[in-house]
Amino acid sequence: MSNSDNSKVEVRIPTILRPYTGGAKLVSAQGSTLRDVIADLDVSHPGLAERLLDGGALRRFINLYANDEDVRFIGGLDLVVKDGDSITILPAVAGGC
Amino acid sequence: MARFDSLADSVGHTPLIGLPKLSPSPSVRLWAKMEDRNPTGSVKDRAALSMIEAAERDGSLKPGATILEPTSGNTGISLAMISKVRGYKLICVMPENTSAERRQLLEMWGAKIISSPAAGGSNEAVRVAKELIEKNPDWVFLYQYGNQANADAHYESTGPEILEDLPTVTHFIAGLGTTGTLMGAGRYLREHKPGISIIAAEPRYGELVYGLRNIDEGFVPELYDASVITRRFSVGAEDSVKRVRELLDVEGIFAGISTGAILHAAIAIGKECVAAGVDADIAFILCDAGWKYLSTGVYHDDIDTAQERLDGQLWA
Numbered sequence: 001m002s003n004s005d006n007s008k009v010e011v012r013i014p015t016i017l018r019p020y021t022g023g024a025k026l027v028s029a030q031g032s033t034l035r036d037v038i039a040d041l042d043v044s045h046p047g048l049a050e051r052l053l054d055g056g057a058l059r060r061f062i063n064l065y066a067n068d069e070d071v072r073f074i075g076g077l078d079l080v081v082k083d084g085d086s087i088t089i090l091p092a093v094a095g096g097c
Numbered sequence: 098m099a100r101f102d103s104l105a106d107s108v109g110h111t112p113l114i115g116l117p118k119l120s121p122s123p124s125v126r127l128w129a130k131m132e133d134r135n136p137t138g139s140v141k142d143r144a145a146l147s148m149i150e151a152a153e154r155d156g157s158l159k160p161g162a163t164i165l166e167p168t169s170g171n172t173g174i175s176l177a178m179i180s181k182v183r184g185y186k187l188i189c190v191m192p193e194n195t196s197a198e199r200r201q202l203l204e205m206w207g208a209k210i211i212s213s214p215a216a217g218g219s220n221e222a223v224r225v226a227k228e229l230i231e232k233n234p235d236w237v238f239l240y241q242y243g244n245q246a247n248a249d250a251h252y253e254s255t256g257p258e259i260l261e262d263l264p265t266v267t268h269f270i271a272g273l274g275t276t277g278t279l280m281g282a283g284r285y286l287r288e289h290k291p292g293i294s295i296i297a298a299e300p301r302y303g304e305l306v307y308g309l310r311n312i313d314e315g316f317v318p319e320l321y322d323a324s325v326i327t328r329r330f331s332v333g334a335e336d337s338v339k340r341v342r343e344l345l346d347v348e349g350i351f352a353g354i355s356t357g358a359i360l361h362a363a364i365a366i367g368k369e370c371v372a373a374g375v376d377a378d379i380a381f382i383l384c385d386a387g388w389k390y391l392s393t394g395v396y397h398d399d400i401d402t403a404q405e406r407l408d409g410q411l412w413a
Contacts, residue, residue, distance in 0.1 A: 015304050016312060051312060058165050061315025063331075070299075070329035088331065092241065092315040094167075094219035094302065095274030095413065 007081045011041060012088040022050040029087075034064065035077040037087065046056040052089065061092045105179055108135055108142045109254045113380065117359075118347045121367040124376040127360075128263055129350065129383040130255070137171075137178045137202075138383035139353075140255075144277050145175030147250030148239040149183070159235050160184060165236045167174040167191075167226035169219055169411045170199030171385060172241050172275075177206035188236070190226040192218050194305070194410050197390040200377075214309060218411050219274075220316050221280040232316035241275045243319030247360070251281025259380050260289055267370075270363045270381040272355050273297040273329065276321040280380060297329040300337065300355055300364035303408035330365070332358035334407040338395050341387070345396070353385040354395060355413030 008030045012020050021027050027044065031037040042049035052062050058076070064071045065088040072081050081087070101107040111134045116127040132140035138245035159284035162187040166176055173189035180187040187208040193201070194215035203210055211229070213222040218351045223242065230238045241247050255278065259266060269286050272279040276297075310314065334354075341357030352360075363381045370377040387396060393410065395403040 014307050015311055016307070033384050047126065049148070059312065060317065061312050065331045067334075068301075068331050069295075070331065072323065073328045087299075090331070091309050091312055092317050093217070093307055093309065094316045094318070095272075 007032060007083045007085065008038055009081050009083075009085040009087050012086070014090050016091060017048065017051055017089065020045045027047070032080060033077065034066070034071060034081060034087070036077045037081060038077070043045065054057075062094050063090045064088070064090050065090070103145055104136045105182060108146050110258065111135065113259065114350070115270065116344075116348050116350075119364065121371045125367045125370045126369060126378050127363055128266075128378065128380045129352075129356075130259060130380055131383050133177075133352070133383060135385035137174050137206075138388070139149060139171040139175065140278060140382060141171040141175040142178075142243060142248040143226055143250040144244075144275070145172055145179055145305065147246040147253075148244050149176070149179050149185075151244075151246035151249075152239060153239060157186070163188060163233075163236045163338065165190070165226055165230055165238055166211075166241065167219065167222035167235070169195050169222070169413075170203070172387070173208060174199065174206065175200050175323070176239070177203055177208040177214055178268035181207050182227070185237075185274045188229075190222045190229065192222050192411055194218070196390055196410070196412075197392050200387070205252040215409060216305055217314075218302065220309065220314065223316065224314075230375070231406070242316075242362060244277075245320070248281035248284070248320050253281075255382075256282035256285025256289075257355060260286060263378055263380055265378045266290060266380050267377045268363075268366055268379040270298060270366065270379065271298040271357055272359050272382065272384060273299040275411065276318045280320050280322060280325055286355045287325065289356070294327040294366075295325055296366060297326050298359040299329060299331050300358045300413035301331045301333045301382050302411065302413075303334070306410045306411060327409045329363045333406045334412060335400065336361045337408070337412070338403050342396065347388075350383070351387045352383050353387050354390050354407070355391075356383045358413060360383070360392060 195402040199289035211226040337357035
């Protein structure tokens with residue numbers, strides 16, 4: 001993979017998954033797509049990918065946002081990421097109302 | 098027609114108000130659907146009335162019955178008003194991290210409140226309510242997250258009202274909670290206005306609210322159908338507070354905090370339209386006014402303090 005395909009992004013980790021990151025709220029990862037980023041996360045933080053994916057797809061109760069936009073509507077795991085993108089992982093919870 | 102036989106009959110038919118100064122250009126316009134003009138002051142009057150009337154029609158809700166509902170406030174307040182008028186008892190399961198005014202209003206209209214733990218937010222309220230209903234099968238569980246009459250209210254009223262007032266509408270933006278507003282109005286608008294974008298603005302709370310014990314306790318409302326939605330944004334407390342203040346400063350409109358999140362998404366979409374050189378009429382839901390949130394201090398504290406105060410709160 002050439003360097004230009006390998007964007008560096010920041011990933012926000014929810015409380016429930018911080019046991020995998022040694023308690024870190026914010027970690028770095030790289031890749032050209034979101035799928036690569038998750039694979040890279042799993043190298044640094046083994047076991048994390050399995051919490052996010054099920055059979056290669058995003059788990060039902062996991063929401064992933066790239067720069068505050070839900071990735072399911074903008075290409076999903078095939079979304080091409082850019083240097084400096086902010087990725088946020090959140091569990092799906094009931095909203096207020 | 099501005100005369101109604103009773104308060105419940107006056108739900109809906111809210112004004113759509115332009116935001117001439119906040120609109121990003123004369124050809125990319127923002128329009129606020131003023132749901133604070135409903136009888137109890139929020140968009141939830143539509144869903145509450147629709148769910149109660151559907152349950153009355155199918156016979157599950159009988160005179161004198163007790164209704165149980167998990168709510169962070171507005172739905173409960175709407176149900177409480179209608180229950181008082183029609184003679185039902187109401188019990189609300191409410192997360193303890195909600196504003197004081199919401200509790201006061203609920204009690205004022207005669208509802209009983211059962212508190213659920215702050216950690217886990219509405220997830221916990223839903224869980225506690227589901228446990229209670231198992232133990233009390235004679236109570237009526239309207240359950241806004243899975244009740245089709247919630248979405249139907251918006252399919253039958255909110256959506257048609259917007260299209261009637263703004264036939265040129267290109268985008269519809271609302272908050273994502275039960276998903277009823279987006280599912281109902283979104284589906285109506287897609288059917289009657291091909292090409293329209295339906296956009297969700299989801300409040301992003303502080304960490305406490307996402308404090309599940311494990312991922313399998315996650316929750317997606319039964320009403321939610323992702324195919325109705327075009328894009329979905331997550332908006333944090335800081336952006337929501339800034340926008341709700343901007344709405345007050347620039348347009349003189351006093352809205353609740355969740356509307357700030359929706360406006361933030363609306364302005365982002367508006368700027369994209371300007372950059373792309375396309376005309377747009379962007380209608381968004383103004384869920385409620387700011388009265389219920391005065392005690393949070395978000396309208397007058399500095400932004401950092403305001404945001405900190407909201408950190409553990411269910412502010413939308």
